[in-house]
Amino acid sequence: MALTRARTSTFAFFALNGFVLGMWVVHIPEILDRTGADKAQLGYLLLLMGGTALVGMQVGGRWIDKLGSRPVTVTAGLILSAALIGPALATSVTALAAALAVLGAANGIVDVAQNAQAVEVERAYRRPIISAFHAFFSLGGLAASLVGGLLIAADTDIRLTLGGAAVLGVAVTLVARPGLMRSQPVAPTRADIKRAPWTARVILLSLLAFVLLLSEGVAYDWSTVHLHDSLGASKTVAAWAFGAFSVTMTVVRLLADRIVGRIGAAAYVQRAALVGGAGLLGAALAPNPTTAIVAWAVFGIGLAGCVPQFFSAAGNIDPAASGTYLARVTGTGYLGLLAGPAVIGILTNWVSLTTAFTVPIIGCVLAGLLAPRALRRPA
Known part of the structure; x- marks a missing residue:
């Protein structure tokens, strides 16, 4: 039950x-109008x-190892929620910068803390x-x-x-808050610091997370541009990408855990990343918007x-230094x-958008x- x-x-x-x-993202246009940015x-x-x-993220990681993920997650969650008011109240670029600095920092702490809590729960589930x-x-x-779209349509302040x-x-x-797991934090010592080095495996995990999230970022900002500019789709159809x-x-993401449970994380990512690369290659070579979508x-x-x-994998390298x-x-x-x-934007100064997609394809x-x-699972 717990x-x-x-x-x-x-x-x-x-x-x-x-x-x-x-909620911040869908209100960006209005916030820009209010602040004049x-x-x-x-x-x-x-x-x-x-x-x-x-x-x-880096500060939150140290706090998690010292205090546990539960109090850090809760505190950062409260700050993140409250910080959402900042951009709405900002009436100048300076005020908006200050509000976004707080919102970004709180989001970074929440991100690493909730993932640390998720790793602890997953470890308990086995x-x-x-x-x-x-x-x-x-x-x-x-x-x-x-929700944001409906409220904007209703002209809500x-x-x-x-x-x-x-x-x-x-x-x-x-x-x-009451349902979160209570971890047993260990006060960091010199021994703990030495026990959390940048090993070859940590570097590899970081680099692979970098290239795959780079690929994800390309989808966020360039999928619609690809359909509209490269394939001539309307803005409405382009949004479907x-x-x-x-x-x-x-x-x-709702189904992946079952597959990982059957074949293992290494085999899953090995296959899935190649599927992702094939998908982006298909988009780059697509002759029409339907195929691209x-x-x-x-x-x-x-x-x-x-x-x-x-x-x-990172959270399970050493539970004492999980954060x-x-x-x-x-x-x-x-x-x-x-x-x-x-x-991708920089590369389009020299090559076509679809050619620039070569970078994330290689990353996948x-x-x-x-x-x-x-x-790999350590011995």
Whole structure:
């Protein structure tokens, strides 16, 4: 019963994280109008938010090893929820920058803390369950797009909308808190620090998380552009590419744990990453929008359950340093998520968009080839 409650509570935090970030994303256009920020400034603001998230991940990892994942998850969840009000109240670019810095840092801490809690719950279950947690993050984002879209259509004041979402987030955090697992933190010592080195396996896990999240980032920012600019699809049809990718990502994350339980994480990622690479190659070579949409859906099928396996492996390298290792792998992966769209954009100065897709395709192939070594079970 307690284990079921822990799993349900962790689901709630992943969904909350996706919902909070989704509510920010769907209101970006209105927030830009309120603050007077242009698209170039938005780029810098998103970079600032990503930078503070990376810092939050590293700080959160150390706190988790010292205090346990439960108090860090709850505290960061409360701060993240409350921080959602900041962008709604901002009336200048400076105020928005300050609000996003706080939102990004809180999100970084929540990200690593909820994954640490997920690893602990999975360890207690003694079977793969981590992909399902990430599916709830996707479901939270989907809920935000639906709720946020309806409220925007109803011309609801953004301060009321994000304020209500913040109150909901605080309520969910407090309700879910009692069910979280209590870990037994160990005060960090010099011996602990020495016990958490950047080993070859940690580096490999981090690099593979980087290339696969880089690929995921490409889907977020370039799938619709690909259909619209390269294949001449309307903006409405172009949006279906990302929709197809998102749906398959969510559905497969709900199913991936069962497959991993049967064939193992290494075999799963080995096959799935290659499927992802084949899907993106199909999108790059697609002769029409319909074929491209199917290919982007296949890309989502391939990527969906891969990265959670790297997080699980990192959290199980050494339970006494779970937060530190998770922070390293999630932080490096997050860099890939940020870098992916930028890398493709830079490459399009010299080659076509579909040719630039070669970078994530190669990344998927490398992940498939190297997954057995990265996800091997230590003796």
